[in-house]
Amino acid sequence: MSHDIIVPLGVPHSDRYRGVCDGGIDDEDWSEFTEVRRYTNAFIIQDGKILLGYKKRGYGQGLWNGFGGKVEPGESSLQAAERELEEEAGIRAQLRLAGTLFFIDAKVPWAFHIDIFVAHTFTGEIIETDEMRPQWFCAQMAEDTEDPEVARLPQIPYDRMWADDIYWMPQLLRDTPFAGRMDFAKNGTLRKWWVAKVVN
Numbered sequence: 001m002s003h004d005i006i007v008p009l010g011v012p013h014s015d016r017y018r019g020v021c022d023g024g025i026d027d028e029d030w031s032e033f034t035e036v037r038r039y040t041n042a043f044i045i046q047d048g049k050i051l052l053g054y055k056k057r058g059y060g061q062g063l064w065n066g067f068g069g070k071v072e073p074g075e076s077s078l079q080a081a082e083r084e085l086e087e088e089a090g091i092r093a094q095l096r097l098a099g100t101l102f103f104i105d106a107k108v109p110w111a112f113h114i115d116i117f118v119a120h121t122f123t124g125e126i127i128e129t130d131e132m133r134p135q136w137f138c139a140q141m142a143e144d145t146e147d148p149e150v151a152r153l154p155q156i157p158y159d160r161m162w163a164d165d166i167y168w169m170p171q172l173l174r175d176t177p178f179a180g181r182m183d184f185a186k187n188g189t190l191r192k193w194w195v196a197k198v199v200n
């Protein structure tokens, strides 16, 4: 029942959370934080494929991810997401909010509020940039894929992505709204996580 759900610190209270998936160290509390900074992350999911970028430098270097970054002063998170998608992959898309993550990394003193966006179409030509090397991945189980070109694409490389992504990416792929919180320890391991579907 929704009223039994304990929502972690930082995640907005709501009676619309269902199907919680959580884990990590139960007897440790969620980390406290004093400052929240806003970030974006955008994914293109089209015809059974998902576009990811290999982060060549900066925060999350060496991991595959969507395209995104900080929300600049005066921007909405949607505007920031559209700007970052164009800066990092060279394409434009009408993005829509798919979910929100509250992310803590013990290595940095602020909490990340990350709005995750998705689009199913885009314009322009996908390009590699200084920051990201884009590549398509198969977003379905290989046996469900009818298009042989999509079936030949690599599967989503969860072992080379942020460790929490495997818990919320299935909701993104199903177009199910989601909210979550994840805490990383100083040594880079995922210490504690909580992800819920958001129903209407």
Ligand SMILES: Nc1nc2c([nH]c(=O)n2[C@H]2C[C@H](O)[C@@H](COP(=O)(O)OP(=O)(O)OP(=O)(O)O)O2)c(=O)[nH]1
Pocket (backbone or CB within 6 Å): 039, 040, 041, 058, 059, 060, 065, 066, 067, 068, 069, 070, 103, 112, 114, 162, 163, 164, 165, 182
């Ligand atoms: N998939 C995923 N993405 C995450 C997680 N945590 C996290 O910060 N991100 C994303 C949010 C942002 O898209 C990105 C961090 O932003 P960034 O440091 O690249 O920001 P930026 O490009 O504006 O930075 P800069 O160029 O100004 O230095 O990483 C996570 O757990 N999973």
